Amino acid sequence: MGRPAAVAALVAALMAPAGAADWPAKPVRIVVSYGPGGAADTLARLFAEALSTAFGKQFYVENRPGGGSVVGSDMVARSAGDGYTFMLSGMSTHVLAPAMNRNAGFDPMRDFTHVAYLGGAPNMFVVHPTFGAASFAAFMARAKGEKDGLQYVSPGVGSVGNLVAEYLAAKENIRLTHVAYRGGAGALVDLVAGHVKVGMMSYSTAGEHVRAGKLIPLAISSAARLADFPDVPTLNELGYPDLVATTWWALSAPAGLPQEIADKVNRAIAASFGLPQVRRQLTQDAVETKAMTPAEVAQFMQAEIDKWAPIARRAVETK
DSSP, X not given: OOHHHHHHXXXXXXSSOOTTTTOOSSOEEEEESSOTTSHHHHHHHHHHHHHHHHHSSOEEEEEOOOGGGHHHHHHHHTSOOSSSEEEEEEIXXXXXXXXXXXXXXXXTTTTEEEEEEXXXXXXXXXXXXXXXXOSHHHHHHHHHTOTTOEXXXXXXXXXXXXXXXXXXXXXXXXXXXXXXXXXXXXXXXXHHHTSSOEEEEEHHHHHHHHHTTSSEEEEEOSSSOOTTOTTSOBTTTTTOGGGOOEEEEEEEEETTOOHHHHHHHHHHHHHHTTSHHHHHHHHHTTOBOOOOOHHHHHHHHHHHHHHHHHHHHHHHHTO
């Protein structure tokens, strides 16, 4: 679909129903529970721009990192469901963080209206070239020989990268010390610089540096190998079927969001998938998307909680 056709589809998607016709009457914020520059922030800004174009009002990103994504999520949960506060929700913020942090303070289903599914990308297990292991088997051999263990970075406590690493540590009886960041950008800077040698990062964040040879990929959490990296094995084929997972993102609002507004935003997001700039960014970051209704997003979110929350709790309890 070319740009004119995609824009036309975007406009048409907003024409009906006419409920909440006076919304938005002012700028709308999208809260990101991580710092600027990482995969979550990049995706939020991409869709904020598309929504700004669709509705003729500014949709802007507000970064609220801290507490392993809990700070931003809790703030949104306590905000008014009036259509002027949304957040980039997802696997990390609404599935893993509440399961791994009993003091999260919010319920990922009761306290939110889940509006639109944005897409998901696999996670990549990477090391700095100076680490000295160019395969997953070599990494495991080294990890098992380290009495004091190894440090690794992830985008933060409760991220998919954090879960994957803790699961591996518990299953293989190795010691991995988490160096948590307030988002993928800061973790990536130190990883590429070699200050920390091991990382569990979303492909969206690490892919560019893997392609540039600045990081060595050892495994990926996708169901199948990526076409861009056919020699990188999946965690599934390495013997970890529970770790077929993506870092996925959605758009959510506080509970009580009027259905008319949820439906309008949902249709605008679905239409934006056809915009060239959106397609280009999603393809580059290996983000696979799918149009879902708000009800389907809520069902998907609950299914992910049912699947991953017990694994996340086990990973923490057995550490």
